Amino acid sequence: MAREPLIEFRGVTKAFGERVILDKVDLCIYERQVTTIIGKSGVGKSVLLKHIIGLLTPDEGEVLFRGKALSAMSGEERRAVKRQFSYMFQHNALFDSMTNFENIALPLREKTRMSETEIREKVMAKMSQLELAEVPDKYPSQISGGMAKRVALARALITDPAIVLFDEPTTGLDPIRKNAVLSMIAHYQKRFGFTAVLVSHDIPDVFYISNRIATLYERKFIFEGSPLDLEQLDHPVVEEFANSLQSLKDELTGLDTRRRFERRYLRGFAGSKSQGAIIVFRIENLGSVEEHVGHIAAQHVIQSLASIVDRTVGGAGYSARFSTDEILTVLPENGVREAENICKEVGRELKKLDVLQHKSYPRNCFNFSIHAGVVPGRQGADLKELAAGALARQRVLAQLECQNPERRSDIAQ
Numbered sequence: 001m002a003r004e005p006l007i008e009f010r011g012v013t014k015a016f017g018e019r020v021i022l023d024k025v026d027l028c029i030y031e032r033q034v035t036t037i038i039g040k041s042g043v044g045k046s047v048l049l050k051h052i053i054g055l056l057t058p059d060e061g062e063v064l065f066r067g068k069a070l071s072a073m074s075g076e077e078r079r080a081v082k083r084q085f086s087y088m089f090q091h092n093a094l095f096d097s098m099t100n101f102e103n104i105a106l107p108l109r110e111k112t113r114m115s116e117t118e119i120r121e122k123v124m125a126k127m128s129q130l131e132l133a134e135v136p137d138k139y140p141s142q143i144s145g146g147m148a149k150r151v152a153l154a155r156a157l158i159t160d161p162a163i164v165l166f167d168e169p170t171t172g173l174d175p176i177r178k179n180a181v182l183s184m185i186a187h188y189q190k191r192f193g194f195t196a197v198l199v200s201h202d203i204p205d206v207f208y209i210s211n212r213i214a215t216l217y218e219r220k221f222i223f224e225g226s227p228l229d230l231e232q233l234d235h236p237v238v239e240e241f242a243n244s245l246q247s248l249k250d251e252l253t254g255l256d257t258r259r260r261f262e263r264r265y266l267r268g269f270a271g272s273k274s275q276g277a278i279i280v281f282r283i284e285n286l287g288s289v290e291e292h293v294g295h296i297a298a299q300h301v302i303q304s305l306a307s308i309v310d311r312t313v314g315g316a317g318y319s320a321r322f323s324t325d326e327i328l329t330v331l332p333e334n335g336v337r338e339a340e341n342i343c344k345e346v347g348r349e350l351k352k353l354d355v356l357q358h359k360s361y362p363r364n365c366f367n368f369s370i371h372a373g374v375v376p377g378r379q380g381a382d383l384k385e386l387a388a389g390a391l392a393r394q395r396v397l398a399q400l401e402c403q404n405p406e407r408r409s410d411i412a413q
């Protein structure tokens with residue numbers, strides 16, 4: 001049986017004067033998923049978000065919450081729905097004149113009648129969950145950018161919302177910070193189980209954390225589905241989007257995007273007599289780096305691995321980030337033996353890396369490792385199948401185990 005969406009747009013039309021912004025739009029947002037809305041500037045993404053929170057109402061059609069139309073709800077019911085929402089804005093919107101504690105406590109003071117003791121308990125508990133226990137009395141300007149993002153997220157989560165809306169949370173950040181913020185959102189979304197709705201321009205980065213993507217184009221959704229399906233979609237708008245955002249390269253790693261990679265793969269093997277080889281590089285336990293050292297450090301690990309792979313493979317092949325913690329390499333003209341030599345060389349290079357040295361994390365206790373697996377290529381074989389085959393043969397290239405039972409460090413913030 002199909003799952004009921006948490007939020008559903010049914011034939012929603014919205015115009016300002018003569019100008020139609022949304023034209024009979026349908027959209028489903030499912031509980032406990034990350035749904036990302038992409039579309040060009042001015043297409044109507046914010047107008048759409050405002051319908052979700054009831055700041056705008058449709059001219060035609062309905063917005064439903066757990067199957068019930070907002071328009072059919074009483075004022076009290078609508079307010080109850082509204083209380084389940086929370087937001088995180090582009091520039092955090094923290095008040096500089098308030099301490100981090102006061103910033104996070106603000107929604108509780110504004111929206112609830114909790115006592116001071118209850119507020120203190122709740123805020124301190126949330127700060128501890130988001131690794132902020134040491135900074136309640138500092139001001140936003142006195143902490144790192146990564147921490148300030150976590151303070152903003154803590155404030156968004158303090159009322160235990162069922163849904164958090166993120167309006168372009170990564171605009172203006174460099175690739176490492178951008179990916180760190182996205183992985184932070186994904187991490188806490190899994191941990192707290194809220195439903196996330198993101199509006200973002202940052203494709204392909206946002207693909208790695210989204211369960212569903214909806215693409216708004218000229219008053220309609222032209223696509224709604226998994227990130228992988230969007231990448232496969234043969235529609236001029238996807239092409240246009242990809243080109244206009246220069247997303248032929250993955251910003252974080254400098255490698256091909258999965259889309260370009262798959263095309264190269266299909267073209268590369270089509271006329272080739274050679275069998276070639278496929279390598280999967282995989283970072284095991286990247287989550288423990290995120291948890292113990294920080295999201296930025298985790299992005300450094302991905303970036304470092306990508307640059308070593310790229311350098312080592314050189315002109316012999318091409319690579320792409322295949323998922324959050326996997327890189328796939330195709331060697332069209334080489335066999336398994338050459339591929340294994342490349343893996344060994346990558347392993348040697350990895351061992352020299354700072355991120356894989358104990359001294360980089362003097363106060364933490366965690367472990368992670370980098371693996372690689374190789375399979376021969378096969379004419380016409382599905383890339384995902386080959387990747388799964390390579391994963392089944394993975395071996396450890398390098399690993400780090402830190403056993404110092406100390407707290408999270410701020411080195412990577």
Ligand SMILES: Nc1ncnc2c1ncn2[C@@H]1O[C@H](COP(=O)(O)OP(=O)(O)OP(=O)(O)O)[C@@H](O)[C@H]1O
Nearest residue numbers: 016017021039040041042043044045046047048199
């Ligand atoms: N209250 C309003 N009255 C009149 N026009 C509006 C109103 N709100 C939005 N618009 C218009 O609707 C269009 C869509 O705006 P919206 O802010 O939703 O775009 P967007 O996709 O979020 O863009 P961006 O990515 O630049 O934030 C714009 O042309 C905007 O001028």
